[in-house]
Amino acid sequence: MSPTRPLTMAARMPLTLGALALACVTSPAAAEEPVREVRHDPSAYPAPATRWPLVGVGFATSLAWYGAALGGSYLYPTARGADELKIPIAGPWMSLAKTGCPETTPDCSTFWMVVGAVLKGLDGIGQAGGVFIVLEGLFLPTVQPPAKSAQLETRGSVSLDSENRRSVVVLPTAMPGGLGLGVAGLF
Numbered sequence: 001m002s003p004t005r006p007l008t009m010a011a012r013m014p015l016t017l018g019a020l021a022l023a024c025v026t027s028p029a030a031a032e033e034p035v036r037e038v039r040h041d042p043s044a045y046p047a048p049a050t051r052w053p054l055v056g057v058g059f060a061t062s063l064a065w066y067g068a069a070l071g072g073s074y075l076y077p078t079a080r081g082a083d084e085l086k087i088p089i090a091g092p093w094m095s096l097a098k099t100g101c102p103e104t105t106p107d108c109s110t111f112w113m114v115v116g117a118v119l120k121g122l123d124g125i126g127q128a129g130g131v132f133i134v135l136e137g138l139f140l141p142t143v144q145p146p147a148k149s150a151q152l153e154t155r156g157s158v159s160l161d162s163e164n165r166r167s168v169v170v171l172p173t174a175m176p177g178g179l180g181l182g183v184a185g186l187f
Contacts, residue, residue, distance in 0.1 A: 045143040054137030062089070062130025069123045078102055079116065085123075089131060092124030 066088045073085035080102050081095030099117040101108035173182040 045141050047145050048142040051137050051140050051142060054140060055134050056137075058130045058133030058135075058137055060130070061133055062127050065123050065126030065130060069120075069127070072119070072123075078104055081120070085120070089127050092120045092127065096120045096124065 069085040069092055073082040076082055080100050081098035084091045084095040084098065087094065096117060099113060099120070101113060168183065168185040171182045171184070173180045
């Protein structure tokens with residue numbers, strides 16, 4: 001048998017690097033994705049009284065954006081596409097197709113031409129958005145809320161007066177000598 005020799009530096013280096021590489025390798029995470037908590041009732045619908053205010057908001061939105069386009073067409077009557085801005089809903093899109101420098105201004109700025117095109121696009125989106133709000137209001141599914149009764153309702157150990165929002169709760173209570181009942185209420 002030969003006597004054991006100590007490892008040289010050249011022999012220790014690959015062993016050290018291998019040990020470090022194994023220590024740095026991690027296993028992939030195995031946790032499951034958390035279940036998303038639903039905080040709304042997907043079967044709940046608004047009351048029918050919601051429909052007409054929503055339609056009114058849609059009309060007001062379209063009217064406000066149309067007013068901005070109409071004001072811009074009278075403020076800058078020589079701009080290309082100014083006449084098209086006087087047409088509701090489709091006017092901003094028709095005017096956007098004519099974006100460019102007017103013939104009367106040969107030294108127009110590209111910056112203001114781009115700003116005008118962006119404003120026309122935003123105005124078209126605003127007018128169309130108002131129309132979509134009107135359509136949503138017209139086709140909104142609604143549910144009539146249950147009729148309120150002035151009678152006292154009882155659910156288990158909780159009594160509710162739906163008219164005055166009074167409530168009484170009876171709960172079991174642990175006491176040092178035994179059990180008891182606790183009564184709490186909102187009057």
